[in-house]
Amino acid sequence: MVSGKNAKVEEVKKIKEMILANPIIGIVNMQNLPMAQLQRMRKKLKDDLTIYMSKKRLIKIALEELKSEKPGIEKLDDLLKGMPALMFTKENPFRLYALLQKSKSKAAAKAGQIAPTDIKVTAGPTPFAPGPIISELGAFGLKTKVSDGKIEITEDKVVVEEGQEITGELASLLMRMGIEPMEIGLDLIGVFEDGSIFGKDVLAIDEEEYFNNFVQAETWAFNLAVEAGILNSKTTELLVQKAYRNTRAVSIEANFLTDDNADEILGKAERQMKSVESNVDFSKVPEAKPEEPAESSEKVEEQKDEEKPEEKAEESAPEEKPEEKAE
Missing domain, CATH: 3.30.70.1730 (Ribosomal protein L10, N-terminal RNA-binding domain)
Structure with missing residues (x-):
């Protein structure tokens, strides 16, 4: 033994x-x-x-x-x-x-049990008609009003905190209200x-909350990778498309003609031409004056030909020789 x-x-x-x-x-x-x-x-x-x-x-x-x-x-x-x-x-x-x-599984509370979590009575209608029950509800700090012949709880209220003992009065009230705070x-x-x-x-x-958090984190990581230009299996396709669009936009802005952007650049030029045409009244533009013939060279020649009479006389007069003395 x-x-x-x-x-x-x-x-x-x-x-x-x-x-x-x-x-x-x-x-x-x-x-x-x-x-x-x-x-x-x-x-x-x-x-x-x-x-x-x-x-x-x-x-x-x-x-x-x-x-x-x-x-x-x-x-x-x-x-x-x-x-x-x-x-x-x-x-x-x-x-x-x-x-x-x-x-x-859920179960009703019994006197003497310990609350597994905070037990809360939420605002809303109750099955009780006005009467002594109002005092019972008030004893646990529950605020009430009468609505459509029934008592209504107006504010959420924690009636017993986690770890506290559940009294017989509270257990009875919770049972009548259909609240099952205990878990078996x-x-x-x-x-x-x-x-x-x-x-x-x-x-x-909370599995659903954690799943949503992971989805959110993945979205943020993806957006950050795209913004930073980090290539991976998920971002490569989008980044290549983004680079192509940016390059194409720059070439069109700079009027750099290629097979890929020719239609856009020519269309852009046509739109600019039509814009100028629609904003300018060509009927008010003065006609260009005809060019006058050049006379400057002829005048110079005339000045050369016209000489002063004195200068002409001096040039034509013969030189006087000195008289020879008689021997």
Whole structure:
């Protein structure tokens, strides 16, 4: 017969062996999970993960003893809350979290339960007729008015914050309002992988939002690559087309005639000619005067021919010889 002490030693040993044999170890909170629901989930997820329940104290011992063999594993100690259980898998932590979230179902709140998230009552009509219910709603800070014979909530209001206990009065009110804030399923608190701990705040991603973010990032990267002239499999065709259009536009602007742009340049010249023709009144343009014959050379000749009488007389008078003296 195995003694209680030996049984605990064997249990710790088993936990350590399972931790060492699996790359990904998760901590789940089993609190408020009905046994029937647990059995259904185990059967549904048996190909993806293994759930192992043990005493919290024994799990702590196993984690502490493994910190040298698996550094960082001891950090899971801080995640042992509620009714913890170990989960072993080879699945990607983010896919694992999404898988567990999809397997959950909604349920009404019960007195004494802890709110998994902020529980909010949104503005809008209620099924209640005016009466004492107005005071009940007001006790939780809900503002109301009467509309079409029914009570209407006028503003959104968080009636209990995450981690707080749900009172019997609030649980009853939420049930009558048809609000089911609780989720029945495996609550994944955190996951250990390669020395790192991923909490639920990291694992809880909106797949649609992330997909849209990736699409947006791709669009920005594409536009940046095109603007910077970076050639790759997605931008080459567009950049070549852009370069062709720019080159063609420059050649047309510079009137550089090619086989490709001849029609545009000739069309441009024709449009400019018609623009000038439409803006100029040729009837008001003065006619050119006929050129006068050149007279300057003839006048020069005349001046040469016309000489002063004195100069002419001097030139024609014979030279006087001196008289010879009589011997």
